[in-house]
Amino acid sequence: MSQPTIKDVAKLAGVSISTVSRVMNNSKPVSPEARKKVLDAINKLQFKPNELARSLVMRRSNLIGVIVEDLGIEYMAQLIRGVEEIGRVYKYDILLSSSYGDDESLENAIDFLATKQVEGLIIITENISAEVLVKLRNRRIPFVLLDKYHVYNNIKTVKIDYKEEEKKLIEFLINKGHDNFLYINHDENNILNQSMLKGFLEATEENSKKGLVINCQGGTSDDGYSIGDEAKKIIESEGITAATCVNDEVAIGFINYCVDNNIRVPEDISIAGFGGSTIANIYRPKLTTVAVPYYDIGAIAIRALIKRIKEEEDILENDWIIEGQIVRRESTKSLS
Amino acid sequence: MSQPTIKDVAKLAGVSISTVSRVMNNSKPVSPEARKKVLDAINKLQFKPNELARSLVMRRSNLIGVIVEDLGIEYMAQLIRGVEEIGRVYKYDILLSSSYGDDESLENAIDFLATKQVEGLIIITENISAEVLVKLRNRRIPFVLLDKYHVYNNIKTVKIDYKEEEKKLIEFLINKGHDNFLYINHDENNILNQSMLKGFLEATEENSKKGLVINCQGGTSDDGYSIGDEAKKIIESEGITAATCVNDEVAIGFINYCVDNNIRVPEDISIAGFGGSTIANIYRPKLTTVAVPYYDIGAIAIRALIKRIKEEEDILENDWIIEGQIVRRESTKSLS
DNA sequence: ATGAAAGCGCTAACAG
DNA sequence: CTGTTAGCGCTTTCAT
Numbered sequence: 001m002s003q004p005t006i007k008d009v010a011k012l013a014g015v016s017i018s019t020v021s022r023v024m025n026n027s028k029p030v031s032p033e034a035r036k037k038v039l040d041a042i043n044k045l046q047f048k049p050n051e052l053a054r055s056l057v058m059r060r061s062n063l064i065g066v067i068v069e070d071l072g073i074e075y076m077a078q079l080i081r082g083v084e085e086i087g088r089v090y091k092y093d094i095l096l097s098s099s100y101g102d103d104e105s106l107e108n109a110i111d112f113l114a115t116k117q118v119e120g121l122i123i124i125t126e127n128i129s130a131e132v133l134v135k136l137r138n139r140r141i142p143f144v145l146l147d148k149y150h151v152y153n154n155i156k157t158v159k160i161d162y163k164e165e166e167k168k169l170i171e172f173l174i175n176k177g178h179d180n181f182l183y184i185n186h187d188e189n190n191i192l193n194q195s196m197l198k199g200f201l202e203a204t205e206e207n208s209k210k211g212l213v214i215n216c217q218g219g220t221s222d223d224g225y226s227i228g229d230e231a232k233k234i235i236e237s238e239g240i241t242a243a244t245c246v247n248d249e250v251a252i253g254f255i256n257y258c259v260d261n262n263i264r265v266p267e268d269i270s271i272a273g274f275g276g277s278t279i280a281n282i283y284r285p286k287l288t289t290v291a292v293p294y295y296d297i298g299a300i301a302i303r304a305l306i307k308r309i310k311e312e313e314d315i316l317e318n319d320w321i322i323e324g325q326i327v328r329r330e331s332t333k334s335l336s
Numbered sequence: 337m338s339q340p341t342i343k344d345v346a347k348l349a350g351v352s353i354s355t356v357s358r359v360m361n362n363s364k365p366v367s368p369e370a371r372k373k374v375l376d377a378i379n380k381l382q383f384k385p386n387e388l389a390r391s392l393v394m395r396r397s398n399l400i401g402v403i404v405e406d407l408g409i410e411y412m413a414q415l416i417r418g419v420e421e422i423g424r425v426y427k428y429d430i431l432l433s434s435s436y437g438d439d440e441s442l443e444n445a446i447d448f449l450a451t452k453q454v455e456g457l458i459i460i461t462e463n464i465s466a467e468v469l470v471k472l473r474n475r476r477i478p479f480v481l482l483d484k485y486h487v488y489n490n491i492k493t494v495k496i497d498y499k500e501e502e503k504k505l506i507e508f509l510i511n512k513g514h515d516n517f518l519y520i521n522h523d524e525n526n527i528l529n530q531s532m533l534k535g536f537l538e539a540t541e542e543n544s545k546k547g548l549v550i551n552c553q554g555g556t557s558d559d560g561y562s563i564g565d566e567a568k569k570i571i572e573s574e575g576i577t578a579a580t581c582v583n584d585e586v587a588i589g590f591i592n593y594c595v596d597n598n599i600r601v602p603e604d605i606s607i608a609g610f611g612g613s614t615i616a617n618i619y620r621p622k623l624t625t626v627a628v629p630y631y632d633i634g635a636i637a638i639r640a641l642i643k644r645i646k647e648e649e650d651i652l653e654n655d656w657i658i659e660g661q662i663v664r665r666e667s668t669k670s671l672s
Numbered sequence: 673a674t675g676a677a678a679g680c681g682c683t684a685a686c687a688g
Numbered sequence: 689c690t691g692t693t694a695g696c697g698c699t700t701t702c703a704t
């Protein structure tokens with residue numbers, strides 16, 4: 001026969017199912033004798049309560065839905081690690097769904113997860129439309145949005161302060177004796193890139209340093225390579241000693257260019273990335289970068305979600321800003 | 337008030353709940369008029385059935401548990417993409433759990449998922465003990481094991497044939513005119529590395545080519561770099577023109593060494609990796625490697641699992657061998 | 673302290 | 689074709 005139920009336990013222990021339930025949940029006093037009989041029976045039958053039935057009657061599924069744009073994107077997987085691990089601490093289980101960045105699948109996923117009675121939702125994406133967000137709010141299911149390019153002022157999220165982090169990175173390099181900077185940007189119309197650019201500009205200006213900017217076509221390593229010629233001219237004519245890039249991929253692409261064109265890194269120029277991807281640590285020279293603590297972001301997001309579910313204080317009444325970390329590796333050097 | 341239930345729909349439509357259920361599931365004929373009334377009511381109330389309740393009565397949760405050693409490991413995330421996407425096609429949802437490679441958490445995860453009534457389990461790990469496996473079998477819950485170093489003959493899995501793939505890679509290089517080969521191995525006592533080595537040896541021997549082997553300390557890019565001096569000597573004294581490595585990381589480390597020591601890749605030597613990791617495509621020169629189709633492996637695994645759940649034919653009565661793919665990039669060149 | 677009974681939201685005979 | 693009824697496995701009054 002299949003799984004034993006609470007009835008089987010009750011019968012074997014010679015008590016009512018209520019009593020069994022009570023010892024399982026410690027919900028009401030039970031006499032020592034009865035408790036022992038029940039425990040013995042549970043043990044003997046290897047009884048495990050059916051959480052589905054329990055969820056149904058308690059109206060609490062202990063399920064949290066996670067909708068991720070693409071698990072293949074490294075930082076999204078990192079985010080989920082944090083969500084999963086901390087969720088488990090609070091006895092929540094993760095129901096996983098991919099959206100592949102398209103609004104319709106996202107909506108489907110939300111619908112689907114809702115029928116599974118998830119108590120809350122974590123949405124990890126780079127793109128989400130205002131319409132979906134409106135629908136989501138109307139469903140009154142608690143959710144936390146972890147969108148890379150966060151632009152919704154009425155919806156709070158967990159993130160690093162890109163502007164400040166870029167600023168800190170430049171200041172770190174200034175402290176290492178650099179005076180003339182180049183920022184290799186990828187000028188997408190997104191807040192994130194704009195913030196970083198602002199941080200770069202502020203840092204150089206406030207410290208009276210030279211701060212030049214050029215733009216890649218895209219954000220890949222190939223784009224970082226392509227911008228090489230242009231960068232090289234500026235570096236030579238302007239005496240640039242340090243270049244920071246919009247992300248790690250572009251930085252690596254640009255380093256590739258340097259290697260091919262007899263520019264030594266970091267001897268001739270220091271180059272830093274942004275993001276803290278794993279390749280930053282595999283590449284040679286190992287890349288100095290700003291690591292984003294994705295695991296922690298996931299962990300905070302799930303905590304915030306659980307608090308919302310339990311209707312405790314909302315720890316995301318404002319955006320939760322978490323600190324990035326400058327990881328100093330071999331691609332930058334000290335001038336002093 | 338909260339979510340509408342089937343009762344609310346019935347009341348609004350002026351029919352019994354059975355009728356509502358019947359139109360939802362198309363399980364029995366319903367008169368057109370009744371159907372319309374029900375559909376209207378469903379629409380008006382935005383009614384979505386509670387899958388928990390449905391699962392309870394149907395004794396089918398439509399849930400599959402996925403236990404993954406570490407989502408941060410790239411190929412594991414790829415595997416899950418396949419599992420998730422195909423699972424969804426069959427209306428299965430993924431309950432995710434991490435084990436971090438330790439037996440106890442793995443067992444806990446299994447227990448936990450079982451209480452959630454998952455219908456089957458996909459276990460993604462590099463390490464699993466025979467004891468856990470025995471316990472798992474005793475639970476009689478269908479499962480598919482995707483362990484990288486698969487050694488259990490009585491449990492079938494989905495994998496590539498490492499020996500054959502390495503052999504194909506060498507033969508590919510032979511066709512490109514290479515005669516003298518070096519294999520940079522990492523001599524762990526695992527089946528996978530041993531198979532690859534065997535493939536290398538067979539390929540060179542059968543084609544009467546020179547096939548030399550050296551061993552790294554570990555499997556990281558640093559290890560690939562460290563073996564450089566030793567490799568260099570052999571390459572020069574033995575006229576090696578192509579080196580293949582146990583994995584992409586070692587290959588990249590070794591390329592790093594070459595760059596630092598004035599050995600041009602691929603002009604002076606062709607170097608290939610194994611695995612098809614993303615870095616292989618970012619590195620310069622871009623790495624020739626054997627791509628393992630992880631997504632497909634996940635997809636096949638979930639199909640096999642679902643067939644087992646439905647007690648249809650077992651498509652994993654033998655290991656399912658899937659083909660890898662040689663991805664020719666810039667790190668190897670043709671001699672002919 | 674304990675059992676009987678009602679009910680969570682749904683499906684599936686059963687009877688009409 | 690349709691409504692009534694009896695559960696799925698569990699928690700929780702309500703009596704006792």
